[in-house]
Amino acid sequence: MAKAPVYAIVGNPNCGKSTLFNALTGLKQKVGNYPGVTVEKKTGTLYSQHGQPITIIDLPGAYSLAARSPDEAVTRDVLLGRREDTAQPDRVLCIVDATNLERNLYLVHQVLDLGRPVILILNMMDLAAQAGISIRVARLSQMLGIPVIPCEAVNGKGIIELKLAISRHDLPLSRHAWDIPAPIAPAVAELQASLVSNGGKAPLIARAEALLLLTDQDSVRVAGSAPLDAKTQEILRSWQSRWEAQGVDWAGTLVSSRYEAIGRLASEVAQSAKPSAQTLSDRIDAVVIHPLWGWVVLALVMTLLFFSIFKFAQAPMDWIGDGNAALAGWIRGLMPDGDLRNLLTDGVIGGVGTIVTFLPQILILFFFIGLLESTGYMARAAFIMDRLMGHVGLNGKSFIPLLSSYACAIPGIMATRTIEDPKDRLVTILVAPLMSCSARLPVYLLMIAALFPGPTYPIAAKVGIMVLMYALGTIGAFGFAWLFKRTLLRGKPPLMIMELPPYRLPRIKDVLLQMTERAGLFLKNAGTVILAISIVLWLLAAYPKSPAGATATEQLAHSFAGRAGHLLEPVIKPIGFDWHIGIGLISSFAAREVFVSTMGVVFSAESGGEDTTSLRHALNAARWPDGRVLFTPLVCITLMVFYVFAMQCMSTIAVVRRETNSWRWPLFQTAYMTGAAWIICFIVYQSGTALGF
Amino acid sequence: MSESPFHHLMPLCQLPARATGRICELTGDSEFCQRIREMGFGESVYVTKIAGNGTILCQLNGTRIGLSHDAARQILVERVGSR
Numbered sequence: 001m002a003k004a005p006v007y008a009i010v011g012n013p014n015c016g017k018s019t020l021f022n023a024l025t026g027l028k029q030k031v032g033n034y035p036g037v038t039v040e041k042k043t044g045t046l047y048s049q050h051g052q053p054i055t056i057i058d059l060p061g062a063y064s065l066a067a068r069s070p071d072e073a074v075t076r077d078v079l080l081g082r083r084e085d086t087a088q089p090d091r092v093l094c095i096v097d098a099t100n101l102e103r104n105l106y107l108v109h110q111v112l113d114l115g116r117p118v119i120l121i122l123n124m125m126d127l128a129a130q131a132g133i134s135i136r137v138a139r140l141s142q143m144l145g146i147p148v149i150p151c152e153a154v155n156g157k158g159i160i161e162l163k164l165a166i167s168r169h170d171l172p173l174s175r176h177a178w179d180i181p182a183p184i185a186p187a188v189a190e191l192q193a194s195l196v197s198n199g200g201k202a203p204l205i206a207r208a209e210a211l212l213l214l215t216d217q218d219s220v221r222v223a224g225s226a227p228l229d230a231k232t233q234e235i236l237r238s239w240q241s242r243w244e245a246q247g248v249d250w251a252g253t254l255v256s257s258r259y260e261a262i263g264r265l266a267s268e269v270a271q272s273a274k275p276s277a278q279t280l281s282d283r284i285d286a287v288v289i290h291p292l293w294g295w296v297v298l299a300l301v302m303t304l305l306f307f308s309i310f311k312f313a314q315a316p317m318d319w320i321g322d323g324n325a326a327l328a329g330w331i332r333g334l335m336p337d338g339d340l341r342n343l344l345t346d347g348v349i350g351g352v353g354t355i356v357t358f359l360p361q362i363l364i365l366f367f368f369i370g371l372l373e374s375t376g377y378m379a380r381a382a383f384i385m386d387r388l389m390g391h392v393g394l395n396g397k398s399f400i401p402l403l404s405s406y407a408c409a410i411p412g413i414m415a416t417r418t419i420e421d422p423k424d425r426l427v428t429i430l431v432a433p434l435m436s437c438s439a440r441l442p443v444y445l446l447m448i449a450a451l452f453p454g455p456t457y458p459i460a461a462k463v464g465i466m467v468l469m470y471a472l473g474t475i476g477a478f479g480f481a482w483l484f485k486r487t488l489l490r491g492k493p494p495l496m497i498m499e500l501p502p503y504r505l506p507r508i509k510d511v512l513l514q515m516t517e518r519a520g521l522f523l524k525n526a527g528t529v530i531l532a533i534s535i536v537l538w539l540l541a542a543y544p545k546s547p548a549g550a551t552a553t554e555q556l557a558h559s560f561a562g563r564a565g566h567l568l569e570p571v572i573k574p575i576g577f578d579w580h581i582g583i584g585l586i587s588s589f590a591a592r593e594v595f596v597s598t599m600g601v602v603f604s605a606e607s608g609g610e611d612t613t614s615l616r617h618a619l620n621a622a623r624w625p626d627g628r629v630l631f632t633p634l635v636c637i638t639l640m641v642f643y644v645f646a647m648q649c650m651s652t653i654a655v656v657r658r659e660t661n662s663w664r665w666p667l668f669q670t671a672y673m674t675g676a677a678w679i680i681c682f683i684v685y686q687s688g689t690a691l692g693f
Numbered sequence: 694m695s696e697s698p699f700h701h702l703m704p705l706c707q708l709p710a711r712a713t714g715r716i717c718e719l720t721g722d723s724e725f726c727q728r729i730r731e732m733g734f735g736e737s738v739y740v741t742k743i744a745g746n747g748t749i750l751c752q753l754n755g756t757r758i759g760l761s762h763d764a765a766r767q768i769l770v771e772r773v774g775s776r
Binding site for chain 1: 721723724725726727728729730731732733735736743744745746747748750753754755756757758759760761762763764767
């Protein structure tokens with residue numbers, strides 16, 4: 001039996017590659033309606049009609065094989081067989097957006113040059129029909145000499161036909177040829193020969209690389225991780241100097257001649273009725289990207305999000321809280337008093353139970369983020385932020401990773417792979433964790449609950465504080481980006497060129513999928529990392545045992561955790577925090593939400609295990625040794641400000657280490673964020689105290 | 694009445710909203726020119742400006758593309774009519 005072929009899915013950004021990948025493999029890769037959702041390759045398996053497993057690789061979107069950004073480089077390197085971890089695909093599934101055939105065919109044209117069997121998939125045929133575009137599929141297939149499958153990946157239409165085509169043993173090679181312009185053809189031939197003899201490349205790959213070397217000014221970037229051999233470099237330089245002397249724009253000529261060939265194809269197969277009226281997207285955009293109304297819409301969306309978090313989460317939060325109390329009560333009734341019982345009620349329920357209470361808010365946050373991602377609003381938010389980002393030294397494209405960081409800094413940092421300039425990418429990575437992520441939500445909510453105890457306070461006050469914290473993080477991110485772009489990572493503000501997808505109704509299935517995945521991750525984290533930290537913390541708070549007759553507070557102060565908190569207290573006292581909070585700051589270095597579980601464990605331990613449910617009451621009752629209230633409104637605000645700025649997330653540090661390939665930047669990031677957090681908290685607390693708050 | 698064929702070149706950012714222009718020249722550095730050519734902003738292609746004074750939104754071959762003001766300034770077009 002012949003070896004099963006490996007297929008790669010290739011196409012422009014946001015043309016439906018991951019949707020198609022999911023439809024073919026049954027996997028649940030994240031999809032969204034904005035460019036740059038997929039930034040790394042993903043592999044899945046499809047079974048052919050003969051039951052043979054076929055590997056499918058989903059690749060990040062690219063406009064050209066002349067990659068400019070790290071995500072595009074993944075696509076280029078996999079297709080050219082340069083990745084050690086991935087075999088070169090035997091066949092390619094080129095997917096194009098049928099509403100924009102010509103532009104999408106540019107990448108297809110480059111892929112055809114690689115000399116691999118290609119299946120062309122015309123996706124979004126329904127949208128093309130709505131836009132008055134008709135495509136003669138059979139004629140296109142005939143002209144290119146490859147199978148062409150019309151499809152609506154999102155509705156599953158055309159998938160069976162595609163699977164049949166994929167199952168074919170004998171896929172033809174394209175017979176489409178295009179003429180390399182006469183002044184450039186000899187250079188392509190010479191470079192190709194050199195890449196074969198000196199670089200050890202296969203002839204067709206060498207030809208494709210020769211064309212890329214001539215299309216992109218940066219030969220180092222084209223060569224990727226393996227440097228270009230000296231002989232080929234010399235040939236390239238010699239041709240470039242010759243053309244410069246003759247005034248030949250070789251790179252522009254190559255692109256133009258490809259587009260001419262594509263234009264001939266497109267005019268033969270596609271017909272478009274001229275749009276006469278404004279489309280729905282036009283009408284929505286008239287408001288959403290308006291210089292004034294655009295900001296109003298953004299403010300409304302954010303306010304609605306935070307309002308929903310407070311309004312709709314309360315009831316399920318109470319149910320989970322009641323469940324925790326009932327469980328703790330049941331355990332107390334079941335077991336005799338002792339360390340094991342206290343470990344379960346104070347350590348496990350006090351820690352993990354408290355954090356699980358915030359699951360409803362996390363779900364609401366991800367529901368909104370899912371809606372924004374699937375409707376097409378993300379790219380609009382980047383659009384209206386572009387001018388502001390320009391003042392900072394970045395462009396609107398950097399705002400998408402920052403927006404994603406509202407969910408979690410890790411996907412946000414991954415999304416910076418779409419940024420072309422390495423310095424801009426690094427600046428975006430450095431500031432992304434300043435955007436308030438979902439892990440900060442429990443901390444903010446706990447502090448807001450301590451700040452406004454009871455239902456008598458208006459919801460607007462709570463929403464207002466929450467919006468303020470999110471705004472503070474965003475302003476902080478912009479401020480530090482401005483600073484870094486003028487000091488450490490100087491450079492011109494990059495120019496934004498970004499495709500804005502048409503608006504679509506959100507696909508509730510995708511939104512729910514993302515919500516359940518994130519909820520699963522949150523619960524998994526609660527059940528593993530937070531459970532482990534809570535148990536260790538309970539042990540550290542319970543041992544060593546103080547002499548008999550000591551109060552619960554004396555026992556906690558005597559414990560290892562209490563001693564660590566006391567050790568930190570001189571550093572944090574100027575910002576209004578005591579040793580209890582110090583324990584939380586130390587433990588939450590693992591992840592921010594651990595602060596809440598830590599407070600749960602610490603105050604449960606201190607209350608002698610009497611009350612594991614109402615952490616808010618425990619916080620309101622906490623006092624300094626001299627009897628002053630610990631969690632004053634000013635301390636609650638200062639603590640929130642600390643969490644806005646401080647780098648309290650080990651996973652983010654690990655991802656920054658991987659993405660920057662050094663320890664230098666994550667260490668710098670941790671130092672500047674935590675340093676800034678302390679300084680800003682010092683200013684807030686000392687000014688507040690001086691003003692009598 | 695037919696449009697006059699003798700319009701002056703103007704940067705895309707100065708094209709009025711809903712007006713269409715034909716791209717005549719790309720004036721940015723070679724890196725920029727190459728990138729936008731590959732995205733379809735080739736010479737002689739028609740582009741319609743939809744909105745925007747700072748960051749601009751334009752339509753090209755049925756696709757909407759957002760461009761920074763500085764990027765739109767480097768695309769010289771000849772106005773050919775309104776959408």
